Amino acid sequence: MYEVRFHGRGGQGAVTAANILAIAAVKQGFYSQSFPYFGVERRGAPVQAFTRIDDKRIDLRMNVYEPDAVVVLDPTLMSVIDVTQGLKEGGIIIINTAKKPEELGFSGYKVATVNATEIAIEHRLGSQAAPIVNTAILGAYSKAVGNVKIEHVLEAIRENAPAKKEENAKAAEAAYEKTVLGW
Amino acid sequence: MKAMIRGNESIAYAFKLARVQVVPAYPITPSTLVPEKISEFIANGEMKAEFVPVESEHSAISAAIGASARGVRVGTATASQGLALMHEVLFIASGMRLPIVMGIGNRALSAPINIWCDHQDSMSQRDTGWMQFYGENNQEGLDLGIMAFKIAEDKRVLLPAMVGLDAFVLTHTVEPVDMPEQSEVDDFLGEFKPNYVTLDPNKPATLGSFGFPEHYTEFRFAQWVAMEQAKKVIDEVFEEFEKKFGRKYRKVMPEHTEDADIIFVTMGSMSGTMREYIKKLRAQGKKVGMVKITVFRPFPKEELIEALQNAKVVAVVERNISMGFAGAVYGELAATFANKSKKPKFVDFIVGLGGRDITFNTLESVYKVAEKALTQDVDDVNWIDVNKEAVYKSEGLQ
Numbered sequence: 001m002y003e004v005r006f007h008g009r010g011g012q013g014a015v016t017a018a019n020i021l022a023i024a025a026v027k028q029g030f031y032s033q034s035f036p037y038f039g040v041e042r043r044g045a046p047v048q049a050f051t052r053i054d055d056k057r058i059d060l061r062m063n064v065y066e067p068d069a070v071v072v073l074d075p076t077l078m079s080v081i082d083v084t085q086g087l088k089e090g091g092i093i094i095i096n097t098a099k100k101p102e103e104l105g106f107s108g109y110k111v112a113t114v115n116a117t118e119i120a121i122e123h124r125l126g127s128q129a130a131p132i133v134n135t136a137i138l139g140a141y142s143k144a145v146g147n148v149k150i151e152h153v154l155e156a157i158r159e160n161a162p163a164k165k166e167e168n169a170k171a172a173e174a175a176y177e178k179t180v181l182g183w
Numbered sequence: 184m185k186a187m188i189r190g191n192e193s194i195a196y197a198f199k200l201a202r203v204q205v206v207p208a209y210p211i212t213p214s215t216l217v218p219e220k221i222s223e224f225i226a227n228g229e230m231k232a233e234f235v236p237v238e239s240e241h242s243a244i245s246a247a248i249g250a251s252a253r254g255v256r257v258g259t260a261t262a263s264q265g266l267a268l269m270h271e272v273l274f275i276a277s278g279m280r281l282p283i284v285m286g287i288g289n290r291a292l293s294a295p296i297n298i299w300c301d302h303q304d305s306m307s308q309r310d311t312g313w314m315q316f317y318g319e320n321n322q323e324g325l326d327l328g329i330m331a332f333k334i335a336e337d338k339r340v341l342l343p344a345m346v347g348l349d350a351f352v353l354t355h356t357v358e359p360v361d362m363p364e365q366s367e368v369d370d371f372l373g374e375f376k377p378n379y380v381t382l383d384p385n386k387p388a389t390l391g392s393f394g395f396p397e398h399y400t401e402f403r404f405a406q407w408v409a410m411e412q413a414k415k416v417i418d419e420v421f422e423e424f425e426k427k428f429g430r431k432y433r434k435v436m437p438e439h440t441e442d443a444d445i446i447f448v449t450m451g452s453m454s455g456t457m458r459e460y461i462k463k464l465r466a467q468g469k470k471v472g473m474v475k476i477t478v479f480r481p482f483p484k485e486e487l488i489e490a491l492q493n494a495k496v497v498a499v500v501e502r503n504i505s506m507g508f509a510g511a512v513y514g515e516l517a518a519t520f521a522n523k524s525k526k527p528k529f530v531d532f533i534v535g536l537g538g539r540d541i542t543f544n545t546l547e548s549v550y551k552v553a554e555k556a557l558t559q560d561v562d563d564v565n566w567i568d569v570n571k572e573a574v575y576k577s578e579g580l581q
Binding site for chain 1: 356452459
């Protein structure tokens with residue numbers, strides 16, 4: 001079982017990202033499950049969403065407390081919450097930032113970075129002020145974690161992005177290429 | 184075909200595949216997506232049904248009664264306060280013997296306001312004469328949703344049915360579901376023909392009329408008989424479904440019970456977490472098993488006796504509480520065994536109210552008390568994962 005936690009802000013699409021990853025995992029032949037942290041959702045407030053991936057049916061229904069990977073859609077969250085909380089030792093952190101992994105000062109984890117904001121703006125996803133980075137970050141997930149191949153991620157995006165399907169897929173593809181692995 | 188859908192969508196798809204003709208609904212968290220999705224199906228021309236937007240849940244269930252009495256297949260969905268607001272009308276639906284099917288996103292009741300999961304809403308409607316089914320996952324939501332129509336509409340039954348899915352834990356969780364073909368469901372359900380007297384200007388009839396003391400009890404007894412009959416019909420429908428779709432349903436599902444000293448009784452989504460927890464305990468050589476209750480009304484007494492009679496301790500793990508007594512499932516189970524000479528010790532555990540997560544730690548706390556109960560007396564009712572000290576302090580009981 002592989003467990004992923006997404007950190008974003010309300011409106012950035014963290015929940016959709018978790019869902020699309022689950023769909024992509026099933027395309028690859030896995031079982032999966034995705035769900036939001038069941039809060040009262042407000043635009044801009046920190047939100048969490050989760051994806052479980054396994055090669056057998058997933059019966060577990062509790063929240064994810066010890067993820068194998070965390071995905072951070074908004075780097076400003078890192079000053080508000082501890083995104084590594086419960087993260088397994090040697091777990092993977094994927095962050096939307098212009099910085100390089102070694103500039104972020106994490107130790108004991110594998111860190112991957114990608115400037116998903118820039119990629120989203122280039123692909124006209126959302127606005128300059130509020131770019132939609134959730135599909136780009138999935139490209140980075142595929143590169144960094146590797147358990148769900150990029151072609152399945154792209155297929156899941158094309159089928160499930162609520163709008164601009166092709167632009168979203170292209171953004172994920174670009175992010176896949178540009179992700180910097182700190183290990 | 185594998186579909187990646189939320190629990191709410193599994194109810195909406197069940198209605199679509201069952202070719203429900205009228206859907207009166209009023210949105211409420213967490214089941215809003217059910218009417219949303221159905222409106223979308225209708226707008227896209229994928230579903231031929233009349234969606235009736237109403238001003239309250241009281242009106243939604245009243246409209247459902249009107250439509251069902253006219254002789255069409257009717258579905259609706261609600262949760263929590265919405266279901267509570269329907270309360271008085273639920274008796275009318277069952278008393279009029281109308282086979283309405285309703286999806287419930289099982290959610291806590293106010294106060295304090297809480298939108299998350301427990302089973303208080305539908306358990307509080309236990310005595311309204313509706314059948315009650317509880318799904319463990321989204322597949323079960325879809326399958327039970329479809330089967331509920333076949334059971335409810337059977338001439339021997341003619342009672343409305345609720346299908347409960349846990350708030351958020353299922354209603355908002357995306358997971359793979361085997362989606363049957365429309366033709367398969369058509370074949371399974373057959374064309375809808377009302378097996379009851381309907382409202383028809385050409386054949387005038389009065390439905391839901393006055394019942395004097397000379398007749399009222401017979402109407403109530405008829406409902407009792409129908410509920411008893413439903414037990415058999417449910418078995419038949421489950422077996423037919425299994426033959427056709429390959430998925431097995433039983434009113435109660437025992438797992439690892441044959442040699443178990445302790446058996447946990449569960450309902451809804453907690454059953455999956457329990458299954459995983461039992462694997463851990465079994466790996467340590469502990470003799471534990473579980474029984475998942477899928478059908479709560481009619482209460483499957485015979486199957487529960489069969490499944491539980493050889494256990495030493497039965498740990499009832501439930502997401503509801505009848506204040507001043509115990510959880511509803513515990514009470515019913517204890518009563519089921521009241522006249523049996525051989526019976527296990529029953530211990531009640533109140534967990535996961537208002538969306539409090541049911542984790543392995545929760546289940547370990549349950550197990551510890553259940554294990555103690557093997558050799559000594561324990562409390563009848565045990566609240567788990569509760570800050571009791573804070574409560575005692577605030578209630579002035581230091």
